Amino acid sequence: MKKHIIISMVTLLVLGGITSAQSPEVKGKEIMEKYLKEDEGFGSSEVNLKMILRNKQGQQSERLMRNKTYELTSDGDKSMIVFNSPKDVKGTATLTFTHKEGSDDQWLYLPAIKRVKRISSSNKSGPFMGSEFAYEDLSSDEVEKYTYKFLEEATFNGEKVLAVEQYPVDVKSGYKMRIAYYNPSKNYRLEKIEFFDRKGSPLKTLTYLDYKKYLDKHWRADKFLMVNHQTGKETELFFENYAFKTGLEENDFNQNALIRAGR
Template sequence: MKSIRILAFVLLSTTSLFAQSPEEKGLKIAQEAAKYDEGFESSEVKLTMTLTNKHGQESTRYLETKTLELIEDGDQSLIVFNSPNDVKGTATLTYTHKEGSDDQWLYLPAIKRVKRISSDNKSGPFMGSEFAYEDLSSQEVEKYTYKYIKDDQVNGEDAYVVERDPVDPKSGYTRQLIWYNKANYRLEKAEFYDRKNVLLKTLTYLNYREYLGKHWRAGEFLMVNHQTGKKTSLKFENYQFKIGLTASNFSQNSLIRAGR
């Protein structure tokens, strides 16, 4: 009798797995990825941004970013450029929302003004890089619809490939293909398709490291633009977590102070 019950359980589990639609499976993978990274509270990290044009010429910028984790809504982040002098003091504040358009502001030290970034311009390049302003937002599940595509391998890791389509009609992308690591749901690679559904960019996540026994962070983001031949590398160092940041550290006044 016990063996019959075990067999029945196995058959039921197998049936449920196969009954799951690609959309349901894709959403489940995205939800697991979000759940896996919960609990970092706040973080700070220093970055080196390297811009490479189609001729291979490089320019380097140094910046830092702070992030505040919010459970009831999307995360908030503050990015400040420290050098070179032509971008020093430029700062960007992003309020990601689970529903609706994100709020973003840009502080320009040359004119000492805060400029609101219109949702119509979110697909524009961030400070001349291959990252768009919308790429600065946190990865909130509600911002996309999902569809599981296949199992694959990337960066030597087993991965799920999931298509996610932005809900926001003003997004610069029609769809994205995301490679989620099967073991810990970290992102390994992303492909971005433009409004004509042509491959625009590929983002590869490199040199991962685990923090606090749970939170995986890539040591480098490499974004390659297939249509222009340009690329941007972001290298991260000195990650700190649970550093006591609050909403007061992510106001427009704090944006101005950070840029001075």
């Protein structure tokens, strides 16, 4: 009898551990960790972008950009975006240092006044160059930036996805929450993110479209579609000519490099 009691106690402890490990909070965090782990190792990347801004009436304007990214594992990634056209924004450039903990560092180079302006943490929720993307959307995803709660399995374009609520740790974030949808059959790539404003109301939806796989591992979408449900505006981003392991170094991402890129 004692043997059966001991076995039953061990079983309960094991089951209790499994249950704890599979709590919505832990499972949500594990999904994010898998997503980031699957994409490790690209080193650096460069890509051309076309941005289309569209207002509620359907009128649109177009901008061309160049983006480069430097991967870091000790901290968040570093990235730079430089506008090539139209003439009124040509040379404008942004530099982002994502941090796993604390506020990110971001700078904006304005060629008209030939000065670098630091973007304060309180302004990170503002629109990036008039688009439906906020400055904080330019940062790389890091586990430490959110707390998590797994919601459910859902279906997106006929495939199973895992929905995870993510609550920003940074109190200055423009979002109360976002719901991210990960595809476990495709290296946990992101399929869609729903953003909620500080009041908890639906704000925007970002959909990733036309994925391609690079280096047999890294999934990249050829198109981002960000729709603002409160204003009726939307922004499309088209990505062309991806290149990886391009030889970029960390010192290619500083304020002096930002100024040179904008000239």
